[in-house]
Amino acid sequence: MNDREPLTFLMTQAAEYQEQANLVARGSEPDKNDWRKYFGFSTDHKVIGIQYLVTTFIFYLMGGVLATLVRTELATPASDFVSREVYNSLFTVHATVMIFLWIVPAGTGGFGNYLIPLMIGARDMAFPRLNAIAFWIIPPAGILLMSSFFVGAPGSGWTSYPPLSLMNGKAGELIWILSVLLLGTSSILAAVNFIVTIFKMRIPGMGLNQMPLFCWAMLATSFLALVATPVLAGAMILLSFDLIVGTNFFNPTGGGDPIVYQHMFWFYSHPAVYIMILPVFGMISEIVSVHSRKPIFGYKAIAYSSVAICGLGLIVWAHHMFTSGTPPWLRMFFMITSMIIAVPTGIKVFSWLATIWGGKLRLESPLLFAMGFISLFVIGGISGVMVASVPWDIHVHDTYFIVAHLHYVLFGGSVFGLYAAFYHWFPKMTGRMLNETWGKIHFALSYVGFNLAFMPMHKLGIEGMNRRIAEYDPKFAALNLLCTIGAYLLAVSTLPFLVNVCWSWVYGEKASDNPWRGLTLEWMTTSPPPVENFDADPVLATGPYDYGMGSRATEVNVAFSDASDPVLSAGPSSTLRAKPDPAVAASPSDRVGESHNR
Amino acid sequence: MTGSTLDSAKTVLNHHHDAEVVAAHGAEHQDFRLLGIIVFLVAEGMIFLGLFMAYLTFRSVATEWPPAGTPRLELLLPGINTAILVSSSFVIHKADTAIKKNDVKGLRLWFGITAAMGAVFLAGQLYEYFHLEFGLTTNLFASTFYVLTGFHGLHVLFGLVLMLGVLWRSLKPDHYNSKSHFGVEAAEIYWHFVDIVWVILFLMLYIL
Ligand code: HEM
Numbered sequence: 172m173n174d175r176e177p178l179t180f181l182m183t184q185a186a187e188y189q190e191q192a193n194l195v196a197r198g199s200e201p202d203k204n205d206w207r208k209y210f211g212f213s214t215d216h217k218v219i220g221i222q223y224l225v226t227t228f229i230f231y232l233m234g235g236v237l238a239t240l241v242r243t244e245l246a247t248p249a250s251d252f253v254s255r256e257v258y259n260s261l262f263t264v265h266a267t268v269m270i271f272l273w274i275v276p277a278g279t280g281g282f283g284n285y286l287i288p289l290m291i292g293a294r295d296m297a298f299p300r301l302n303a304i305a306f307w308i309i310p311p312a313g314i315l316l317m318s319s320f321f322v323g324a325p326g327s328g329w330t331s332y333p334p335l336s337l338m339n340g341k342a343g344e345l346i347w348i349l350s351v352l353l354l355g356t357s358s359i360l361a362a363v364n365f366i367v368t369i370f371k372m373r374i375p376g377m378g379l380n381q382m383p384l385f386c387w388a389m390l391a392t393s394f395l396a397l398v399a400t401p402v403l404a405g406a407m408i409l410l411s412f413d414l415i416v417g418t419n420f421f422n423p424t425g426g427g428d429p430i431v432y433q434h435m436f437w438f439y440s441h442p443a444v445y446i447m448i449l450p451v452f453g454m455i456s457e458i459v460s461v462h463s464r465k466p467i468f469g470y471k472a473i474a475y476s477s478v479a480i481c482g483l484g485l486i487v488w489a490h491h492m493f494t495s496g497t498p499p500w501l502r503m504f505f506m507i508t509s510m511i512i513a514v515p516t517g518i519k520v521f522s523w524l525a526t527i528w529g530g531k532l533r534l535e536s537p538l539l540f541a542m543g544f545i546s547l548f549v550i551g552g553i554s555g556v557m558v559a560s561v562p563w564d565i566h567v568h569d570t571y572f573i574v575a576h577l578h579y580v581l582f583g584g585s586v587f588g589l590y591a592a593f594y595h596w597f598p599k600m601t602g603r604m605l606n607e608t609w610g611k612i613h614f615a616l617s618y619v620g621f622n623l624a625f626m627p628m629h630k631l632g633i634e635g636m637n638r639r640i641a642e643y644d645p646k647f648a649a650l651n652l653l654c655t656i657g658a659y660l661l662a663v664s665t666l667p668f669l670v671n672v673c674w675s676w677v678y679g680e681k682a683s684d685n686p687w688r689g690l691t692l693e694w695m696t697t698s699p700p701p702v703e704n705f706d707a708d709p710v711l712a713t714g715p716y717d718y719g720m721g722s723r724a725t726e727v728n729v730a731f732s733d734a735s736d737p738v739l740s741a742g743p744s745s746t747l748r749a750k751p752d753p754a755v756a757a758s759p760s761d762r763v764g765e766s767h768n769r
Numbered sequence: 770m771t772g773s774t775l776d777s778a779k780t781v782l783n784h785h786h787d788a789e790v791v792a793a794h795g796a797e798h799q800d801f802r803l804l805g806i807i808v809f810l811v812a813e814g815m816i817f818l819g820l821f822m823a824y825l826t827f828r829s830v831a832t833e834w835p836p837a838g839t840p841r842l843e844l845l846l847p848g849i850n851t852a853i854l855v856s857s858s859f860v861i862h863k864a865d866t867a868i869k870k871n872d873v874k875g876l877r878l879w880f881g882i883t884a885a886m887g888a889v890f891l892a893g894q895l896y897e898y899f900h901l902e903f904g905l906t907t908n909l910f911a912s913t914f915y916v917l918t919g920f921h922g923l924h925v926l927f928g929l930v931l932m933l934g935v936l937w938r939s940l941k942p943d944h945y946n947s948k949s950h951f952g953v954e955a956a957e958i959y960w961h962f963v964d965i966v967w968v969i970l971f972l973m974l975y976i977l
């Protein structure tokens with residue numbers, strides 16, 4: 172720690188200030204973290220958050236095994252490892268698991284549940300029991316999906332377009348529909364909970380513009396999930412009628428229209444990509460600022476661009492359908508909106524870069540993964556704008572270029588961001604630090620493996636290699652082998668992380684309340700926080716990102732002990748506490764170096 | 770069950786061992802359930818909106834709608850049904866007014882009438898199903914007709930269950946009073962929602 176002495180001095184000011192203001196609120200002792208509670212129907216948002224994270228990570232591993240099998244088949248041009256039907260099932264279930272059972276629930280249900288109440292100073296979510304129900308839908312739905320391999324797994328891709336999906340095995344397709352419906356329900360219930368919690372349960376004194384950016388991101392995400400997921404459910408209902416009773420909603424031979432399915436599907440699934448990335452945007456905003464010891468650049472720009480993405484994200488869906496006979500005027504509309512959405516996305520990227528710029532970087536695993544996220548996400552964003560342009564998309568649609576794009580945004584983006592979040596909040600969740608050396612090894616292996624596996628796919632796609640097909644032209648063999656090697660490296664890269672988590676959870680170095688000297692409220696209580704999170708309502712003595720701002724004068728009017736302050740001494744449940752805290756009310760004039768978002 | 774703040778008085782007691790804290794605790798947090806219901810209804814509304822848009826797209830793309838040979842829909846019975854459902858929205862509101870005056874008997878009366886009207890609506894719909902000359906798989910119009918009205922019918926049925934639940938609970942002394950009647954309000958909002966959806970559905974399927 173010695174080599175960081177001067178910057179420790181700079182950065183502790185704001186953090187210490189916030190901590191002292193919250194001495195009363197801080198839980199009296201860390202939770203004992205009895206492992207048994209993770210296996211029951213708990214209504215504690217922290218337990219549920221960890222349940223989500225562990226469950227979804229297990230599904231991530233399963234999805235990873237499927238991906239490894241897919242890449243093994245693709246190591247050579249011939250279809251020699253598994254049959255073509257099995258190959259179809261492998262990539263279908265792989266994508267479904269990764270999207271619906273890993274990234275969506277891990278980002279929203281996992282980190283959202285754990286962090287949102289802590290960040291806004293609440294004791295729990297608005298509807299704890301609903302929260303638990305939303306979680307407990309997930310394991311059965313996931314097991315159901317995986318068990319489809321016993322009856323002939325679904326093989327029509329994660330998009331499940333009819334009429335193809337009506338022609339493959341019925342049982343597998345039905346299982347797919349059912350698990351997607353269950354997972355969608357869970358996601359809607361969680362969204363209701365987040366919206367009410369964020370709007371209604373913030374501590375007095377925390378306006379929307381004083382919320383940590385992760386809260387903004389979760390608000391936008393939840394709104395998208397709330398509005399878009401039901402339309403997917405509608406599509407699933409119609410599709411299952413076609414499948415079971417032989418109606419012809421989507422079957423052209425019976426007068427139906429498969430394009431309507433595509434519209435309904437993408438009305439959900441484009442916003443779904445933002446459901447997968449927005450929470451991660453929020454996490455990155457937290458991590459980048461804390462580990463660069465600088466105020467976030469452009470708080471409002473980042474916050475409101477989440478809202479802009481949320482609105483625009485609902486009107487770009489047909490960019491997935493440029494080659495589906497969409498009329499030119501409609502293609503033009505969706506091309507323009509899709510390109511516009513790159514603007515709020517770019518705003519965020521520039522804000523993160525400006526935050527890092529000139530900061531006192533703590534180049535440890537959380538920041539490494541966060542910077543990995545930014546670099547890879549930018550590549551995915553650029554290929555996104557490329558495919559948003561109709562002429563280019565007509566050329567590369569349904570090729571490996573799309574596979575490259577989606578993995579740069581979903582793996583390089585969402586997954587790297589989730590890893591950054593794991594490293595950042597693990598000390599809070601478990602009271603233990605992760606091992607830094609293994610973290611760096613994990614990062615290096617992932618970063619190299621990822622680029623090896625997915626960078627060549629851009630070229631493969633441009634040269635015409637189709638996605639979702641087990642065989643390919645031998646001229647693509649060399650690059651595909653490279654991709655497969657990268658995929659294996661990526662598979663191996665998970666091991667250091669797994670070992671690190673398991674080992675550190677039990678034996679890791681004990682973490683203090685606030686190992687990163689953060690300012691957001693989750694750091695103002697014990698690690699792990701007690702069941703009730705705080706002993707009294709926390710107060711905001713600084714904004715969430717006021718790192719290294721001015722010198723904190725000691726005359727600031729903050730009550731340090733309950734004895735000196737009637738409101739605090741009245742205890743956590745006193746009605747007095749409903750009033751804005753004096754520490755907050757007193758703030759503006761006492762402050763040297765004003766924060767952007769107070 | 771590991772508890773948390775809002776869960777139940779019992780679990781909170783475990784954390785604080787202090788009955789006074791519990792009492793104050795309850796007072797500290799408002800009841801957000803009604804807001805939760807309204808937010809949830811946004812999602813419900815989006816399912817219907819998605820299905821409506823699907824219907825309108827099918828319709829606008831088709832060369833002839835309803836497809837040739839589809840028997841015409843009778844208007845009389847569904848018209849009466851619509852009138853019944855729409856007026857039931859006013860009836861259920863009277864229940865709300867009653868309970869705000871602590872009138873549990875009035876609550877039971879008006880909820881009973883609303884539930885009966887809902888049941889008549891459902892019966893009417895079933896009668897219509899049995900007398901229609903097309904089936905679920907006859908053609909695209911028939912399929913959308915049955916799926917849309919059926920899906921809405923399920924919602925009506927669920928509304929009935931809610932109302933019976935409220936009626937059942939109202940038998941307990943002082944379960945509902947002028948201050949606390951979340952169940953009544955939730956059922957009412959839900960019923961209005963089902964009603965509005967029906968009006969759109971009726972205009973779309975029968976009139977347009
Ligand atoms: C700069 C913003 C972005 C633009 C303009 C954009 C544009 C597009 C377009 C036009 C396609 C369709 C390509 C085709 O099928 O021919 C596509 C596919 C895809 N995008 Fe993006 N994208 C953007 C960001 C993202 C983000 C942030 C994510 C996820 C986190 C994402 C995930 C996906 C996925 C999963 C697909 C493939 C879907 C499939 O066909 O299976 N994109 N993108």
Ligand SMILES: [Cu+2]
Pocket residue numbers: 440441444487488490491
């Ligand atoms: Cu999209």
